[in-house]
Amino acid sequence: MAQETFQLFKLIEKISAREVYGKKLAEIGSVDDRIVVLTADLMRSNKTIDFMKAHPERFFNTGIAEQNMMGIAAGLALEGKIPFVSTMATFATMRACEQVRTDICYPKLKVRIVATHGGLTTGAGPTHYGQEDMAIMRSLPNMTVIAPGDPNQIGKVIEASINWEGPMYIRIGRGGEPVVYKEDYAYQIGKSITVKEGKDITLIATGAIVFHALAAAEKLAKDGIQARVIDMHTIKPIDREAIIKAAKETGAIVTGEDHNIIGGLGTAVAEVLAEERISCKFKRLGIPDVFGVYGEPDDLYHKYGYDSEGIYSSAKSLLS
Amino acid sequence: MADKSTIERLKDQACEMRKNMLKLCHVGATHIGGDLSAADILTVLFHYAMKYDPKNPKWEGRDRFILSKGHAAGALYTSLAMAGYFELDYLFNNYRKLDSPFGEHPSDKVPGVEIPTGSLGHGLSISTGIALAARLNKKNHRVFALLGDGESQEGMVWEAAMAARHYKLGNLVAFIDRNGLSLDGETEKLMRLEPLADKWKAFGWNVMVIDGHSIEQIVNAIDNLPPVDSDTPTVIIAKTVKGKGVSCMENDVNWHAGSIDAALLEKCCAELDEARKRERGE
Ligand SMILES: Cc1ncc(C[n+]2csc(CCOP(=O)(O)OP(=O)(O)O)c2C)c(N)n1
Numbered sequence: 062m063a064q065e066t067f068q069l070f071k072l073i074e075k076i077s078a079r080e081v082y083g084k085k086l087a088e089i090g091s092v093d094d095r096i097v098v099l100t101a102d103l104m105r106s107n108k109t110i111d112f113m114k115a116h117p118e119r120f121f122n123t124g125i126a127e128q129n130m131m132g133i134a135a136g137l138a139l140e141g142k143i144p145f146v147s148t149m150a151t152f153a154t155m156r157a158c159e160q161v162r163t164d165i166c167y168p169k170l171k172v173r174i175v176a177t178h179g180g181l182t183t184g185a186g187p188t189h190y191g192q193e194d195m196a197i198m199r200s201l202p203n204m205t206v207i208a209p210g211d212p213n214q215i216g217k218v219i220e221a222s223i224n225w226e227g228p229m230y231i232r233i234g235r236g237g238e239p240v241v242y243k244e245d246y247a248y249q250i251g252k253s254i255t256v257k258e259g260k261d262i263t264l265i266a267t268g269a270i271v272f273h274a275l276a277a278a279e280k281l282a283k284d285g286i287q288a289r290v291i292d293m294h295t296i297k298p299i300d301r302e303a304i305i306k307a308a309k310e311t312g313a314i315v316t317g318e319d320h321n322i323i324g325g326l327g328t329a330v331a332e333v334l335a336e337e338r339i340s341c342k343f344k345r346l347g348i349p350d351v352f353g354v355y356g357e358p359d360d361l362y363h364k365y366g367y368d369s370e371g372i373y374s375s376a377k378s379l380l381s
Numbered sequence: 382m383a384d385k386s387t388i389e390r391l392k393d394q395a396c397e398m399r400k401n402m403l404k405l406c407h408v409g410a411t412h413i414g415g416d417l418s419a420a421d422i423l424t425v426l427f428h429y430a431m432k433y434d435p436k437n438p439k440w441e442g443r444d445r446f447i448l449s450k451g452h453a454a455g456a457l458y459t460s461l462a463m464a465g466y467f468e469l470d471y472l473f474n475n476y477r478k479l480d481s482p483f484g485e486h487p488s489d490k491v492p493g494v495e496i497p498t499g500s501l502g503h504g505l506s507i508s509t510g511i512a513l514a515a516r517l518n519k520k521n522h523r524v525f526a527l528l529g530d531g532e533s534q535e536g537m538v539w540e541a542a543m544a545a546r547h548y549k550l551g552n553l554v555a556f557i558d559r560n561g562l563s564l565d566g567e568t569e570k571l572m573r574l575e576p577l578a579d580k581w582k583a584f585g586w587n588v589m590v591i592d593g594h595s596i597e598q599i600v601n602a603i604d605n606l607p608p609v610d611s612d613t614p615t616v617i618i619a620k621t622v623k624g625k626g627v628s629c630m631e632n633d634v635n636w637h638a639g640s641i642d643a644a645l646l647e648k649c650c651a652e653l654d655e656a657r658k659r660e661r662g663e
Contacts, residue, residue, distance in 0.1 A: 102531060102564045102571060105634070110565075122565060124534035124572025125501050152500065184477070185485035188451060188499030355477060355484030364479065 077236030078212035083108025085216040087115040107147040131160035138170035150176035150191025166201045180319025182235035187352040196324020198230040205229045208268035210292035211241035217248035239272040253300040259289035263307035270317040276369035313342035322347040395424040396657040401459040409477035410640040411455035418560040418621040425599040435465035449504020450529035461493040502535030512553040531563025546585035551611030560623040593619025
């Protein structure tokens with residue numbers, strides 16, 4: 062789906078993915094009573110409180126006990142429930158990592174982990190940064206890994222997840238992410254979305270960085286560079302075809318993610334290119350394998366070079 | 382037992398500390414509710430109980446303090462500033478800035494912070510390790526840890542409780558800030574903790590239950606700790622009020638975290654001053 066991007070800077074609408082998630086969950090909970098929701102003392106933060114109000118008998122706030130929560134979710138899924146489990150990305154993927162791997166992924170259970178505060182979005186320091194989550198989740202067999210390309214997309218992901226087999230890790234931010242999609246579109250797990258066509262270079266981004274990639278493309282257009290922008294919302298299974306096509310047609314790829322440079326989107330794209338024996342200009346942008354410092358997310362994205370300016374200048378130097 | 386003037390000094394310091402926490406909360410969002418509930422405990426720890434040298438933060442003989450409920454960073458920063466590790470203005474001017482040592486959760490870039498915390502449940506295990514090292518090194522300092530009550534829902538806390546008693550770490554003292562609230566609401570409604578004192582007793586700990594806003598009772602608990610070389614770690618369950626001292630914040634989870642404007646700051650500080658004056662009988 063192509064998207065008019067020059068209006069981006071005129072009207073940046075920001076919505077909280079957490080709000081969209083909370084509402085959607087309460088809504089689908091009414092039509093599918095297999096859905097149960099768990100959180101670990103964060104329902105006010107991740108908005109699963111909406112589900113609690115609508116379906117209190119299918120809601121479990123386990124207190125601050127993430128490992129126990131994942132284990133309970135596994136048991137519920139084993140008996141045919143569809144658990145949506147929410148906590149911050151860092152605690153979901155690291156505190157409860159082995160429960161996710163061994164109790165959920167190994168028996169291939171239909172558990173949906175919806176993690177908030179992915180990447181550096183809290184600004185609150187490494188204890189609260191989900192900067193390795195996608196790498197960890199991607200390495201678990203059977204796991205599907207998704208980072209919606211804008212705050213509204215989480216609603217589509219939740220809908221699609223009901224008919225998707227096996228465990229899923231879905232990562233959103235802290236809230237107040239810019240809206241990328243102004244009109245409705247079809248969403249499919251595992252199928253990337255080309256939000257802007259271009260022939261000179263491809264910017265592949267995921268999560269909140271899709272917006273920054275679009276903004277970078279707009280700046281590049283002013284310099285006469287036609288950048289293609291791909292919303293790679295599904296990191297695993299990754300859309301190989303779109304990557305191959307982009308490399309062949311544009312000859313240059315920049316990846317952008319709010320995640321450590323190791324193991325996430327950039328790595329996944331590089332794996333496809335290497336295995337397909339495609340040689341093209343290539344640059345990964347993300348957290349440069351450090352523990353992120355404190356600061357506001359936009360300042361941090363700038364510092365580490367994956368905001369719109371960082372993507373723009375990396376694209377320029379890649380092409381020069 | 383501390384004399385009356387010591388107690389009065391500590392009460393003045395606790396009042397001062399609360400005002401500093403609120404000033405920080407005006408600079409940027411803090412976990413003000415849990416900062417305020419811990420203010421009296423931290424005042425007694427930093428200005429009565431612990432030995433340390435702010436000019437030499439790594440002094441070997443210091444008592445160690447681990448803020449297991451790391452989100453109360455504002456409480457720790459103001460304690461350290463008032464203890465002389467750095468200037469309060471240095472804190473106020475840098476809090477939450479890009480690349481600052483002072484963020485919403487403590488990092489060891491701040492002098493006096495032993496280890497970064499903020500992911501709940503870790504602190505008692507770390508404290509157990511530090512206390513174990515003191516035993517190995519034949520040192521007689523103590524290790525103090527501060528945990529949240531909601532935090533005590535983490536299984537790891539109880540694994541550490543088992544280990545500290547097993548290794549006979551009488552040099553370890555854990556405070557539980559028992560304000561009855563976590564982030565979402567009341568601990569007893571979310572995931573029951575009671576009977577909490579009995580649980581710790583069953584794990585073999587020396588248990589004290591006190592009013593965590595009574596300076597006298599906190600001082601008394603410190604004065605009655607078992608000797609450092611005893612076999613039994615101590616837990617002090619301090620009954621507290623989240624947001625203590627600021628009426629609009631007390632017992633309200635909406636003040637778990639947030640920031641305040643200048644007008645509210647002024648109002649809160651005036652309320653604290655007023656209460657302290659009344660207490661002094663002025
Ligand atoms: C492992 C982990 N899970 C969740 C959180 C998010 N969180 C921060 S503070 C908090 C509530 C803490 O409650 P409590 O321990 O009672 O502290 P207090 O009420 O004294 O602030 C939660 C859930 C966290 N920091 N770490």
